[in-house]
Amino acid sequence: MQDVADMDDYARWYQDVVYKADMADLSPVRGCMVIRPYGYALWENMVRGMDDRIKATGHENLYFPLFIPYSFLMKEAEHVEGFAPEVALVTRVGSEELEEPLVVRPTSETVIGYMYAQWVHSYRDLPLLYNQWCNVVRWEKRTRPFLRTSEFLWQEGHTVHRTEEEAEAETLLILNDVYQDFVEKELAIPVIPGRKSESEKFAGALRTYSIEAMMGDGKALQAATSHNLGQNFARSFGIEFQDADGQVKTAWTTSWGASTRLIGALIMAHGDANGLRMPPHVAPTQAIIVPIWRKDEERETVAALVAEVETALRKAGVRVKADWREERPGWKYNEWELRGVPVRIEIGPRDAATGQVTLVPRTDRSAKEAVATSAVAERIPALLEEIQQTLYAQALAFRQSRTYQAADYAAFKELMADKSKQGFVEAWWCGDAVCEAQIKAETQATIRNLPIEHPALPAGAVCVHCGKPAAEWAIFAKAY
RNA sequence: CGGGGUGUAGCGCAGUUGGUCAGCGCGCAUGGUUUGGGACCAUGAGGCCGCCGGUUCGAAUCCGGCCACCCCGACCA
Numbered sequence: 001m002q003d004v005a006d007m008d009d010y011a012r013w014y015q016d017v018v019y020k021a022d023m024a025d026l027s028p029v030r031g032c033m034v035i036r037p038y039g040y041a042l043w044e045n046m047v048r049g050m051d052d053r054i055k056a057t058g059h060e061n062l063y064f065p066l067f068i069p070y071s072f073l074m075k076e077a078e079h080v081e082g083f084a085p086e087v088a089l090v091t092r093v094g095s096e097e098l099e100e101p102l103v104v105r106p107t108s109e110t111v112i113g114y115m116y117a118q119w120v121h122s123y124r125d126l127p128l129l130y131n132q133w134c135n136v137v138r139w140e141k142r143t144r145p146f147l148r149t150s151e152f153l154w155q156e157g158h159t160v161h162r163t164e165e166e167a168e169a170e171t172l173l174i175l176n177d178v179y180q181d182f183v184e185k186e187l188a189i190p191v192i193p194g195r196k197s198e199s200e201k202f203a204g205a206l207r208t209y210s211i212e213a214m215m216g217d218g219k220a221l222q223a224a225t226s227h228n229l230g231q232n233f234a235r236s237f238g239i240e241f242q243d244a245d246g247q248v249k250t251a252w253t254t255s256w257g258a259s260t261r262l263i264g265a266l267i268m269a270h271g272d273a274n275g276l277r278m279p280p281h282v283a284p285t286q287a288i289i290v291p292i293w294r295k296d297e298e299r300e301t302v303a304a305l306v307a308e309v310e311t312a313l314r315k316a317g318v319r320v321k322a323d324w325r326e327e328r329p330g331w332k333y334n335e336w337e338l339r340g341v342p343v344r345i346e347i348g349p350r351d352a353a354t355g356q357v358t359l360v361p362r363t364d365r366s367a368k369e370a371v372a373t374s375a376v377a378e379r380i381p382a383l384l385e386e387i388q389q390t391l392y393a394q395a396l397a398f399r400q401s402r403t404y405q406a407a408d409y410a411a412f413k414e415l416m417a418d419k420s421k422q423g424f425v426e427a428w429w430c431g432d433a434v435c436e437a438q439i440k441a442e443t444q445a446t447i448r449n450l451p452i453e454h455p456a457l458p459a460g461a462v463c464v465h466c467g468k469p470a471a472e473w474a475i476f477a478k479a480y
Numbered sequence: 481c482g483g484g485g486u487g488u489a490g491c492g493c494a495g496u497u498g499g500u501c502a503g504c505g506c507g508c509a510u511g512g513u514u515u516g517g518g519a520c521c522a523u524g525a526g527g528c529c530g531c532c533g534g535u536u537c538g539a540a541u542c543c544g545g546c547c548a549c550c551c552c553g554a555c556c557a
Contacts, residue, residue, distance in 0.1 A: 141555060259557050292516055330517035348516055
């Protein structure tokens with residue numbers, strides 16, 4: 001086992017962690033990856049966390065087909081423009097050409113819109129609050145494991161509402177109570193909820209909101225998005241209902257998604273020079289027992305203790321494993337640190353003699369802690385919670401240390417150019433897309449979002465770039 | 481899809497003036513000694529040298545084409 005690449009070469013480090021921690025592997029299909037058991041176990045825990053919240057906010061799961069008639073994509077002008085370049089088409093089955101090509105879904109607004117139009121007739125049918133867990137395909141030019149793959153797993157929620165206000169409330173409910181809550185509490189990654197600028201919004205949306213997280217190199221990652229689609233898709237697909245006043249009205253729809261990209265976010269928000277650091281709430285293995293022995297007698301003594309601790313922890317609801325492989329302890333320490341297991345439990349002859357075990361948190365390997373065997377089942381859950389909080393606190397402190405308020409554009413450019421400082425720049429912006437594009441061309445920084453929580457616009461405030469009157473408080477950053 | 485780079489054992493690499501150039505380290509297998517921060521010794525297994533074509537008596541090595549991967553852009557969850 002070799003160390004992961006130096007974090008100075010961040011792209012290399014990221015890939016090393018993904019592959020060496022057995023999260024994923026390359027597949028024979030370009031841009032597609034295999035999610036290995038360790039990565040998939042993490043994803044399953046993440047799915048559970050999000051799905052619980054999706055249901056708690058009143059949504060139900062359903063499933064739509066993988067294939068979408070090509071013509072559906074064409075019905076919403078902006079949508080087709082946004083997605084057409086990257087959709088995979090099925091044009092032939094066997095040796096027969098299909099009468100109409102089928103799109104392998106890049107997202108399902110269109111086919112869902114088509115069906116919703118048939119399901120909605122009356123205001124009494126509303127709202128429709130559905131979600132699906134599925135895979136989608138977007139043939140991206142450049143791929144990176146988890147962050148951008150040709151096929152990825154996600155959930156996509158699609159709702160229909162009677163009024164614009166209700167749709168907007170839904171969009172924000174998902175953003176805050178599902179995405180932000182999940183990412184911050186379970187993944188221990190602080191995020192900034194905000195609205196996307198016009199140029200960054202979803203193809204076909206009225207308004208797009210996102211939560212943005214900072215990665216370990218100061219770049220931003222869009223962790224989830226929630227779109228108020230207005231009446232765009234409802235009009236294109238004829239989702240209409242007769243309201244209480246007898247009028248036939250066009251419905252308001254939303255859509256929202258979070259994907260396996262969140263795994264990439266987790267890796268980059270918490271990983272360190274030794275590898276992954278899994279937030280305990282979603283860690284596939286929360287505690288790893290490393291038995292230590294020399295002689296057979298010792299092994300027996302230790303085995304009894306390991307079994308006792310393992311059983312007690314399992315009963316306490318801890319995801320625990322014992323590593324009995326024929327490797328030396330030091331080798332195992334390094335491997336489990338690479339894989340980011342939150343707590344290591346060392347159990348050896350010395351511990352057996354004193355009736356205790358040694359706990360080592362992934363967040364601080366020097367913080368070894370001796371705990372009486374009888375107290376382990378009580379101590380570990382508490383320690384896991386401490387680690388969860390520590391990871392969040394560290395990520396937040398890092399983000400704060402890399403968040404700036406540029407005094408002027410010169411300072412802005414300097415911050416973006418210096419890799420050791422690179423991060424979020426908060427600034428006033430005029431709201432002009434041309435100005436936004438110029439900033440991007442000159443600094444590579446884009447507007448990540450316009451934070452929902454922001455300072456009041458002071459009198460005389462001007463755009464950080466063009467100097468015209470300010471309109472929006474924006475977060476600028478280079479992004480994944 | 482543009483610019484750059486790299487393809488030799490599972491991984492990391494050396495070898496590239498054409499001719500004992502099929503090699504090293506790690507990993508893997510077997511046996512032994514070890515085991516509280518990545519052990520050591522011994523013996524082994526493992527290669528169409530990315531693919532196709534050309535030049536040549538002879539190609540990992542030279543030429544052409546293709547493919548894959550990585551980095552930097554543009555595009556995007």
